[in-house]
Amino acid sequence: MNAPSGQPRPARGARQESLRELNLELVFRHVLAAERSISRTELAAATGLTRPTITRIVEELIAGRLVTETGSARDGRAGRPRVGLTPSRSGPAGLGLDIRTDGLAACVVDLQGTVRHLAFAPIDLEGPDAPALLNHLARMACEAVEAVAAEGLTVIAATLAVPGAVDRGVVRSAPVLGWRDVDAGALLRAATSELGLPINVDNEANLAAHGELHAAGQNQADFLYVSGGLDIGAGMILDGRLMRGSRGWSGELGHFTVDPDGKPCPCGARGCLQTYASLHAILDGQTVPAGTTPDAAAIAWADEGRPATLASIDTAATALGIAVSGALNLLDIDTVLLGGSFALLSSWMTAKVKSEVDQRVLSSSWAPITIRPATLGPDAAAIGAALTFIDRLREHPTSWLAHG
Amino acid sequence: MNAPSGQPRPARGARQESLRELNLELVFRHVLAAERSISRTELAAATGLTRPTITRIVEELIAGRLVTETGSARDGRAGRPRVGLTPSRSGPAGLGLDIRTDGLAACVVDLQGTVRHLAFAPIDLEGPDAPALLNHLARMACEAVEAVAAEGLTVIAATLAVPGAVDRGVVRSAPVLGWRDVDAGALLRAATSELGLPINVDNEANLAAHGELHAAGQNQADFLYVSGGLDIGAGMILDGRLMRGSRGWSGELGHFTVDPDGKPCPCGARGCLQTYASLHAILDGQTVPAGTTPDAAAIAWADEGRPATLASIDTAATALGIAVSGALNLLDIDTVLLGGSFALLSSWMTAKVKSEVDQRVLSSSWAPITIRPATLGPDAAAIGAALTFIDRLREHPTSWLAHG
Numbered sequence: 001m002n003a004p005s006g007q008p009r010p011a012r013g014a015r016q017e018s019l020r021e022l023n024l025e026l027v028f029r030h031v032l033a034a035e036r037s038i039s040r041t042e043l044a045a046a047t048g049l050t051r052p053t054i055t056r057i058v059e060e061l062i063a064g065r066l067v068t069e070t071g072s073a074r075d076g077r078a079g080r081p082r083v084g085l086t087p088s089r090s091g092p093a094g095l096g097l098d099i100r101t102d103g104l105a106a107c108v109v110d111l112q113g114t115v116r117h118l119a120f121a122p123i124d125l126e127g128p129d130a131p132a133l134l135n136h137l138a139r140m141a142c143e144a145v146e147a148v149a150a151e152g153l154t155v156i157a158a159t160l161a162v163p164g165a166v167d168r169g170v171v172r173s174a175p176v177l178g179w180r181d182v183d184a185g186a187l188l189r190a191a192t193s194e195l196g197l198p199i200n201v202d203n204e205a206n207l208a209a210h211g212e213l214h215a216a217g218q219n220q221a222d223f224l225y226v227s228g229g230l231d232i233g234a235g236m237i238l239d240g241r242l243m244r245g246s247r248g249w250s251g252e253l254g255h256f257t258v259d260p261d262g263k264p265c266p267c268g269a270r271g272c273l274q275t276y277a278s279l280h281a282i283l284d285g286q287t288v289p290a291g292t293t294p295d296a297a298a299i300a301w302a303d304e305g306r307p308a309t310l311a312s313i314d315t316a317a318t319a320l321g322i323a324v325s326g327a328l329n330l331l332d333i334d335t336v337l338l339g340g341s342f343a344l345l346s347s348w349m350t351a352k353v354k355s356e357v358d359q360r361v362l363s364s365s366w367a368p369i370t371i372r373p374a375t376l377g378p379d380a381a382a383i384g385a386a387l388t389f390i391d392r393l394r395e396h397p398t399s400w401l402a403h404g
Numbered sequence: 405m406n407a408p409s410g411q412p413r414p415a416r417g418a419r420q421e422s423l424r425e426l427n428l429e430l431v432f433r434h435v436l437a438a439e440r441s442i443s444r445t446e447l448a449a450a451t452g453l454t455r456p457t458i459t460r461i462v463e464e465l466i467a468g469r470l471v472t473e474t475g476s477a478r479d480g481r482a483g484r485p486r487v488g489l490t491p492s493r494s495g496p497a498g499l500g501l502d503i504r505t506d507g508l509a510a511c512v513v514d515l516q517g518t519v520r521h522l523a524f525a526p527i528d529l530e531g532p533d534a535p536a537l538l539n540h541l542a543r544m545a546c547e548a549v550e551a552v553a554a555e556g557l558t559v560i561a562a563t564l565a566v567p568g569a570v571d572r573g574v575v576r577s578a579p580v581l582g583w584r585d586v587d588a589g590a591l592l593r594a595a596t597s598e599l600g601l602p603i604n605v606d607n608e609a610n611l612a613a614h615g616e617l618h619a620a621g622q623n624q625a626d627f628l629y630v631s632g633g634l635d636i637g638a639g640m641i642l643d644g645r646l647m648r649g650s651r652g653w654s655g656e657l658g659h660f661t662v663d664p665d666g667k668p669c670p671c672g673a674r675g676c677l678q679t680y681a682s683l684h685a686i687l688d689g690q691t692v693p694a695g696t697t698p699d700a701a702a703i704a705w706a707d708e709g710r711p712a713t714l715a716s717i718d719t720a721a722t723a724l725g726i727a728v729s730g731a732l733n734l735l736d737i738d739t740v741l742l743g744g745s746f747a748l749l750s751s752w753m754t755a756k757v758k759s760e761v762d763q764r765v766l767s768s769s770w771a772p773i774t775i776r777p778a779t780l781g782p783d784a785a786a787i788g789a790a791l792t793f794i795d796r797l798r799e800h801p802t803s804w805l806a807h808g
Contacts, residue, residue, distance in 0.1 A: 245736020246626035332649020
């Protein structure tokens with residue numbers, strides 16, 4: 001019982017150098033968090049650092065294209081000119097790529113977290129194999145990098161969102177795509193070799209949850225994001241952080257057992273949520289008209305009040321409520337965001353999900369639970385993917401400054 | 405979208421003062437992590453700090469009773485005397501109190517994480533009300549503090565483990581005890597006023613998981629601890645940290661839906677794991693002989709091969725496997741520790757739990773899952789409770805030095 005539990009391993013001593021890093025990161029955080037542009041004087045007051053230290057750090061941040069000066073003079077006090085500082089709108093940027101139910105998406109986000117490019121290409125997932133799909137995405141990546149370069153942005157890294165379980169760039173299993181052990185990271189790296197970008201691959205529900213976290217800002221530090229579609233996944237945000245699990249395979253809500261003796265699931269088990277609440281289950285074998293996406297068909301049929309569709313949406317909502325209750329009992333989270341198809345169908349699903357949750361979550365009798373549609377809609381995963389490296393850079397600007 | 409997501413709020417700048425704190429914490433971590441006693445020279449080499457800095461910090465740690473010198477001279481090099489340093493065995497200590505299925509426990513742990521006192525009093529939970537139970541625990545607390553004072557230990561704080569959901573000292577709901585909104589923290593503080601200790605109240609499964617984490621050391625950073633008994637709870641350890649949930653109510657595995665149309669549960673829902681796998685469910689209404697605990701009765705009956713008992717253990721294991729599968733699909737954890745009654749009955753349960761998990765957890769087809777009994781047995785929660793403040797002290801010794 002000698003090893004200290006729950007503690008980081010001992011490291012090297014803190015020296016002058018790391019103090020400089022810490023202070024630079026601190027100043028940058030204040031620039032990022034400021035509602036409007038912030039002056040050097042305000043930074044000194046907010047951080048408690050001396051004016052010369054602030055001056056030196058700001059110089060470094062400007063040289064590294066992380067911060068820019070604004071000409072504005074809005075200090076509120078008359079006669080005193082003021083040079084404001086804001087996160088750069090023409091510095092480093094992040095690229096997000098997403099394989100969606102209905103097509104491919106590419107998105108670029110700048111240092112401020114603003115979406116600067118968003119492209120979508122409809123595609124039938126049943127068609128192309130993995131290399132063809134990733135080649136298509138690679139072309140969209142090149143177009144995105146070129147488009148934002150015209151605005152002075154430098155894309156520094158890309159993240160690919162995949163509806164499946166990912167293990168260090170390798171997609172272990174993505175049933176919707178028919179992928180098993182596909183090295184998507186290597187394939188995409190090869191197809192985008194001219195860009196020379198670091199490439200990261202991650203689960204789409206995780207990335208969508210990350211995107212929603214960004215959209216919610218400081219107002220929502222704990223929530224469960226549930227993504228509906230051909231596949232069902234979840235992303236958990238606890239204390240403002242995405243919980244990826246020990247190997248990044250967390251959030252497999254689609255394979256929660258809803259009924260132990262229920263319908264067989266392609267995964268080999270019985271009664272998985274997937275078999276009740278995937279888009280396939282909701283459409284219940286009815287043929288989707290040509291030129292219509294499965295989502296659009298489900299919405300149209302629910303809208304015209306087709307009894308079969310309404311019944312299967314009801315079944316889906318009940319099953320989702322049971323699975324979500326399990327997650328909430330386990331995690332102690334009080335907010336559920338319905339994403340993907342569940343967001344589109346939320347007006348037919350929310351009440352039913354809520355009634356299961358109110359009945360099955362122990363704490364709901366003394367602390368209410370909120371179920372609501374997600375904010376970013378179908379772009380959540382692409383935006384979250386684009387934010388991955390940008391958020392890392394926002395936290396640790398010194399690593400960028402060292403290489404930049 | 406201005407607020408930086410997933411980042412700590414900006415704080416004040418790092419100055420000389422916090423540098424001193426960081427370095428003191430670093431040196432203390434190295435003393436704690438050392439397999440045997442460690443010399444000042446070794447500390448300087450390991451931390452990269454100068455010899456005078458080490459000398460000053462060690463003096464502070466010795467004065468604060470956190471570190472002691474050992475006379476040993478085991479440097480391996482002949483002729484060079486060596487004074488070793490170890491965490492103090494007669495400094496601050498933590499007290500853990502636990503309300504168990506079969507009685508009350510008190511435990512004291514020193515800075516090294518070694519159990520220095522462990523007392524148990526069998527008691528029938530159906531008898532005393534909350535104040536009576538907590539008065540009994542207060543007497544055990546006083547005895548514990550006195551017993552370890554004789555060995556030079558100073559108890560600095562106490563943590564009470566309760567089988568229920570706790571909210572800032574108030575037990576919101578503990579059905580096994582018949583408690584609802586009981587301010588256990590205030591009652592225990594009043595009953596132990598002569599000791600003047602800070603008192604913390606927490607869920608027993610959380611604390612037991614913390615105890616198991618300590619017992620496993622660096623070897624097991626991710627696991628799900630499942631506690632069986634009159635009530636069922638779970639504690640989640642991810643990346644070496646206990647996940648308490650947004651309000652500390654995580655781990656309500658007992659109210660996972662196993663069968664949506666199953667037996668009614670006292671919580672108001674149907675088909676909760678509790679109704680299949682609690683000790684009550686396993687004993688299935690059979691009368692426990694006087695002088696025997698429910699656990700002991702279940703083991704004895706399983707041992708003699710009573711068909712009814714074996715059948716209900718089988719049902720419990722299947723239900724537990726279904727609920728645990730949901731948790732593993734969601735959290736991405738590959739190890740499950742069976743604690744409490746489940747540990748005692750593990751030889752009859754493990755295989756069945758494993759078979760459900762292998763069938764229902766998506767990642768199990770490419771990454772094996774381990775199900776095994778917990779290490780600390782029924783004392784896990786009391787030990788984990790005693791460790792709560794001690795671990796905080798191990799991480800942040802400066803707060804103790806400031807007040808000590």
